[in-house]
Amino acid sequence: MADQRDFYQALGVSRTASQDEIQRVYRKLARTYHPDVNKDPEAEERFKEISEAYQVLSDPETRRRYDAFGEDFRRVPEDVDPETWARARAGAGAGARAGGGQWRGGGDAWRDVDLEDVFGDIFGGARGRGWGPAPGADQEAELVLTVEEAYQGGQKKLALSGGRQIDVTIPAGVTNGQRIRLAGQGGRGGSGAPPGDLYLIVRIADHPRYRVEGRNIHATLPITPWEGALGATVSLDTPGGETKVRVPKGTSSGRRLRLRGQGLPNPRGTPGDLYAEVRIMVPSRLTEEEQRLFEELAATSSFDPRRSR
Known part of the structure; x- marks a missing residue:
């Protein structure tokens, strides 16, 4: 090679x-x-x-x-x-x-x-030796998709050079770098020979909520301090729709929770996983009651995260 x-x-x-x-x-x-x-x-x-x-x-x-x-x-x-x-x-x-x-x-x-x-x-x-008409050349083009489009698949209109537009059927679960072959959509053949094929190179665009790695999807899961301390079941938006995530008791920011099989689908095998990274959020403004309860917790608790590692 x-x-x-x-x-x-x-x-x-x-x-x-x-x-x-x-x-x-x-x-x-x-x-x-x-x-x-x-x-x-x-x-x-x-x-x-x-x-x-x-x-x-x-x-x-x-x-x-x-x-x-x-x-x-x-x-x-x-x-x-x-x-x-x-x-x-x-x-x-x-x-x-x-x-x-x-x-x-x-x-x-x-x-x-x-x-x-x-x-x-x-x-x-x-080619070029008088053996008959030359088939059209294969061509490549970039197909930019959102994470949701890569997850769900479907139809998409693609503009090509020369002003040509084609409708593309996107399989569910395509990944970065994957090639989609469109037979007969490449360069034109000479003297009546068949056209070449068009290969679309998939690129999944950056997303404000998701990061894709292979078939795995990474997302941030915001939770409250009490949800992290006490444990909770919370909602998380995913490319496949809303899902429920169980947050174990005593969860801190940075912990990754794995949702098996909820990454990009795989028509030929095992789908990817979704990893929800916990981020504990606090309210920017407190009510009087919230202020009192937080102050009471601060006075009561002996927990010191700087000494508990």
Whole structure:
């Protein structure tokens, strides 16, 4: 994969890395390069790079295809045998015409079918040699979503260069860096050849209440001093709607409460979690009765947070 993006190198892991290791490394890198944290001009591009790499390698099926077909894994048909593809690819790279070997289907069955017809523009050497019309080029565009749009999915109108607008169906639970393929929406082909595909790169915009990390969502949970001291069940707005959070007795600011499965949905597996970070708030103005009760508590309590650690 020389001169091509290597998603394993992007994350700094080996090709035999476990899924847990990939997730752990991604989270560390995301915290380092997230544009909200790192103001280096190159941090955002690095963040996009590691997000795309994680999106591919965190899904076992997508990772299997990437390992088999490398950079072309998104364009190789589902039923192509990796060994057959590798031999055809090697032959094309050696200067042999793609049709010099013929492929019929799965396994090693070779018949009178032109590989260029089967694989399209995977074999880049085929273009420009008078082998027929060139298919349209694949294109990329950025798709900016709110956290709520990423969570719920749905329809969105997207303006492209050249004044073109398209309606996009967004799957529920898309993540930062995920690619959405729109078949036939890319560059136009020449001489009647089919158009290329359009790949939308998802970017989840900053949100005043939520922070997204992979499929996990982080939110602030404001509570009163007495709710923290006595324990309580309180309401919290989430991208999926209002939910109830149980605050244990003796909870202080900074404690994170995990709401399992309430992060971004995952159509292919386990959804993310929502982490509610507690923040104890005090009233900016006290009534006379509140003032009296707080003064009574101050006189009665022996609690000293500066000496209790």
